[in-house]
Amino acid sequence: MDQVTNEIVSYYEHRYEEATRLQRRPQSRLERIRTLELLRELLPPAPARVLDVGGGPGAYARELITDGHHVRLIDIVPSHVEQARAGVPPIDAVVGDARELPEPDAAHDATLLLGPLYHLHERADRVRAIREAIRVTRPGGPIVVAAIGRFAGPIDFVATARFDDRTVAEARRLVTDGVNDTSIGFTQAYFHRVSELRDECREAGLAGVVIHGVEGPAWPAAEAAQSGPDAERIFDAALELARVYSAEPDVAGVSAHLLAIGTRAA
Numbered sequence: 094m095d096q097v098t099n100e101i102v103s104y105y106e107h108r109y110e111e112a113t114r115l116q117r118r119p120q121s122r123l124e125r126i127r128t129l130e131l132l133r134e135l136l137p138p139a140p141a142r143v144l145d146v147g148g149g150p151g152a153y154a155r156e157l158i159t160d161g162h163h164v165r166l167i168d169i170v171p172s173h174v175e176q177a178r179a180g181v182p183p184i185d186a187v188v189g190d191a192r193e194l195p196e197p198d199a200a201h202d203a204t205l206l207l208g209p210l211y212h213l214h215e216r217a218d219r220v221r222a223i224r225e226a227i228r229v230t231r232p233g234g235p236i237v238v239a240a241i242g243r244f245a246g247p248i249d250f251v252a253t254a255r256f257d258d259r260t261v262a263e264a265r266r267l268v269t270d271g272v273n274d275t276s277i278g279f280t281q282a283y284f285h286r287v288s289e290l291r292d293e294c295r296e297a298g299l300a301g302v303v304i305h306g307v308e309g310p311a312w313p314a315a316e317a318a319q320s321g322p323d324a325e326r327i328f329d330a331a332l333e334l335a336r337v338y339s340a341e342p343d344v345a346g347v348s349a350h351l352l353a354i355g356t357r358a359a
């Protein structure tokens with residue numbers, strides 16, 4: 094395993110609790126609700142065979158199993174795979190790398206790639222991971238690819254009152270460089286511009302790509318308001334805006350996460 098991948102595995106094994114991430118803060122609650130809404134709109138009727146690549150401990154996989162789908166989860170972090178297998182309902186999960194999926198061609202009706210892309214620094218690796226997702230999906234099947242928006246970090250730092258000279262410098266650096274500075278936070282990661290995500294999906298051969306902004310343009314307002322008296326009202330309003338502007342290209346890049354949705358050409 095290369096050094097960057099080692100760092101990512103060690104981060105999730107020892108320094109970060111992924112299992113509860115989607116419940117912790119307004120941004121991640123918006124992410125969970127909107128991602129599930131979009132998945133339920135685009136997945137074939139249950140029971141479909143769904144491959145969840147980078148599925149972590151299985152937050153989305155479990156919801157989809159409950160919906161009646163057959164889900165197989167692949168993740169590079171062994172403890173995530175153990176948690177996926179051990180939870181309720183248990184998930185068919187194996188350790189594997191998104192760049193070289195241990196799956197036959199066209200074996201799944203739909204494939205999710207919700208995580209690996211933003212942990213790959215090299216464009217060639219990202220395109221390779223999307224190509225792998227396409228390879229294992231049946232012709233005509235949907236493929237969903239998640240990225241982290243290039244400017245999510247600085248926007249989050251403002252929303253949560255953590256903005257200082259260092260974060261101004263980081264905000265400036267991100268205009269020209271999408272690689273995360275791990276000394277500020279998170280782990281080895283790459284943050285996408287909307288146009289980059291679209292280009293990488295196209296280069297990999299994904300057909301009919303539409304890019305969604307997951308949390309919508311008002312997620313920073315929901316973060317800033319979270320301890321105040323209007324927290325719930327602002328959260329609900331941010332969720333409505335996320336639905337209205339989901340596929341609106343002019344605001345997609347403000348979301349913390351982007352979802353590229355396309356299909357394997359028939």
Ligand SMILES: C[S@@+](CC[C@H](N)C(=O)[O-])C[C@H]1O[C@@H](n2cnc3c(N)ncnc32)[C@H](O)[C@@H]1O
Nearest residue numbers: 147148149168169170189190191207208209212
């Ligand atoms: C932030 S978590 C997202 C988990 C879940 N899919 C979600 O959207 O909530 C990113 C996941 O991608 C996994 N991952 C990172 N690089 C990967 C790779 N090259 N192949 C497979 N999984 C990878 C990590 O182990 C982690 O579980």
